[in-house]
Amino acid sequence: MVYVLNKDGKPLIPTNRHGKVKHLLKEGKAKVVKRTPFTIQLLYSTTEFVQPITLGVDAGSKIIGLSATTEDEELFSSEVVLRNDIVELLSTKRQNRRTRRNRLRYRKPRFLNRVKAKNKGWLAPSIRHKIDSHLKVIANIYKILPISNLIIETASFDIQKIKNPQISGTDYQEGEQLGFWNVREYVMWRDGHECQHCHGKSKDNVLNVHHKISRKTGGDSPGNLVTLCETCHSLHHQGKLTLKITKNKSYRDAAFMGIMRWAVYNKLKEIYPNVTMTYGYITKNNRITNGIEKTHTADAFCIAGNLKAKRSSVIYLQAFKRRHNRQIHKANFLKGGKKKLNQSPYMVKGFRLFDKVLFQEQECFIFGRRATGYFDLRKLDGTVIHKSASVKSIKLLEKKSTLLIERQVA
Numbered sequence: 001m002v003y004v005l006n007k008d009g010k011p012l013i014p015t016n017r018h019g020k021v022k023h024l025l026k027e028g029k030a031k032v033v034k035r036t037p038f039t040i041q042l043l044y045s046t047t048e049f050v051q052p053i054t055l056g057v058d059a060g061s062k063i064i065g066l067s068a069t070t071e072d073e074e075l076f077s078s079e080v081v082l083r084n085d086i087v088e089l090l091s092t093k094r095q096n097r098r099t100r101r102n103r104l105r106y107r108k109p110r111f112l113n114r115v116k117a118k119n120k121g122w123l124a125p126s127i128r129h130k131i132d133s134h135l136k137v138i139a140n141i142y143k144i145l146p147i148s149n150l151i152i153e154t155a156s157f158d159i160q161k162i163k164n165p166q167i168s169g170t171d172y173q174e175g176e177q178l179g180f181w182n183v184r185e186y187v188m189w190r191d192g193h194e195c196q197h198c199h200g201k202s203k204d205n206v207l208n209v210h211h212k213i214s215r216k217t218g219g220d221s222p223g224n225l226v227t228l229c230e231t232c233h234s235l236h237h238q239g240k241l242t243l244k245i246t247k248n249k250s251y252r253d254a255a256f257m258g259i260m261r262w263a264v265y266n267k268l269k270e271i272y273p274n275v276t277m278t279y280g281y282i283t284k285n286n287r288i289t290n291g292i293e294k295t296h297t298a299d300a301f302c303i304a305g306n307l308k309a310k311r312s313s314v315i316y317l318q319a320f321k322r323r324h325n326r327q328i329h330k331a332n333f334l335k336g337g338k339k340k341l342n343q344s345p346y347m348v349k350g351f352r353l354f355d356k357v358l359f360q361e362q363e364c365f366i367f368g369r370r371a372t373g374y375f376d377l378r379k380l381d382g383t384v385i386h387k388s389a390s391v392k393s394i395k396l397l398e399k400k401s402t403l404l405i406e407r408q409v410a
C-alpha cells in the first residue's frame with residue numbers, strides 16, 4: 001500500500017499500483033514525502049474519489065491498536081507500544097533531588113512552589129504521556145488517509161446500561177444476546193477476572209459467568225451472576241462441588257472507566273468530526289462471532305466495524321522512546337559518592353541511539369553504541385540483528401525520533 005497526498009498535501013485513497021507510483025516518481029509527477037509508511041505527494045491536480053474510511057482505535061495504557069478500513073479493505077494497521085518508564089524515572093529524579101537538597105545545608109526549604117496536584121484537569125505525567133501518544137499516532141494517520149469516521153473503545157462494558165437497562169434506547173437494536181455480553185464483561189471485571197470459588201487454585205484460566213439461580217428464574221442481573229473458572233463451573237453443575245462465594249460487592253463507580261481513555265475520547269471529539277465510542281463487549285462479540293484472532297490490531301479492526309474487509313498483510317509496529325537521557329534520572333553513584341559520567345555521547349560516528357539503519361538489506365534500529373564504532377542492532381520488538389556491527393556496515397535510513405516505526409509483513 002502506497003499512501004498518496006494531493007498537490008495541496010491532503011490525503012487521498014491509497015494505491016496498490018506500484019508500477020504507476022514508480023512511473024510517477026520517475027516522470028517527476030510525484031515526490032516521496034515519507035519513507036515509513038511509504039507516502040508520495042502528487043505534483044499535479046487530480047479529481048478526488050471519495051470512499052468512507054473508518055479508523056478503529058483500541059485505546060490502551062500499554063499498547064494501542066489502530067486499524068483503518070473501507071467496506072472492502074483494511075488500509076492501515078498498526079500496533080503502538082507506549083513508554084512505561086515515566087513513573088520510575090520521576091521517582092528516581094525525586095529521590096536524587098531529595099538527597100542533594102539534604103547535602104546542601106544552606107538551601108531554603110521548598111514552600112508552595114509546586115504544580116497544584118489537586119487542580120481540576122491536572123493529570124499525572126505518565127497519564128498525560130499516554131493521552132498525548134494516542135493523539136499523536138491518530139493525527140499521523142489523518143495525515144496520510146482521508147478518514148471519515150473514528151471509533152474508539154472507551155471501556156469494556158457500559159455501566160449505565162447495567163444500572164438502568166430500561167433507559168437505553170440501543171438495547172432494542174442490540175438485542176438481548178449482546179446485552180448479556182455487556183453484563184458478562186462487567187461481572188468478570190467486578191470479580192477481578194478471578195474464579196470466585198477457588199480464586200485461581202485450579203490453575204484454569206478459562207473463565208465462565210455462572211447464574212447462581214437459573215437464568216429463567218434469576219435472570220441476567222449482575223447480582224445473579226458470578227465469575228467461575230471452567231473447572232469449578234463444570235464440577236458444580238455435575239453436583240460435585242458446593243460453591244463457597246462471599247457476597248458480591250456493589251457497583252464500583254465510573255472510576256474504572258479509566259481517566260485516560262475518557263480524556264482521549266473527549267480530546268478527539270474536540271479535534272475531529274464524527275468521533276464515536278464503543279465498548280469492549282461489542283468488539284469481543286464481533287471478534288468471536290467472526291472468528292477473528294485476539295490481537296490489538298484485530299481488536300481495532302473489529303472496532304472499525306467493517307468486518308467483511310480484506311485484512312492488511314502489513315502491520316506498522318510503533319514505539320515511543322525517551323527524547324533525552326538526563327543525568328538527573330540516573331542514580332549510579334560510584335564508591336565515594338562520585339557520580340558516573342553519562343555513558344555515550346549523543347553522536348557516535350554520526351549515529352544516534354534509535355536511528356533506523358540498513359544492515360545487510362535489513363532495516364533495524366540502533367539499540368546500543370560503543371565509542372569504537374560498533375553498534376547493537378535490533379528490530380523494534382527487541383529481536384537482535386547484530387550485537388556488534390561495524391560502522392562501515394550500516395547506512396542511515398531515518399534519524400531517531402520519539403516515535404519509531406517499523407514495517408512488518410505478516
Ligand SMILES: [Zn+2]
Nearest residue numbers: 195198229232
Ligand atoms: Zn475455580
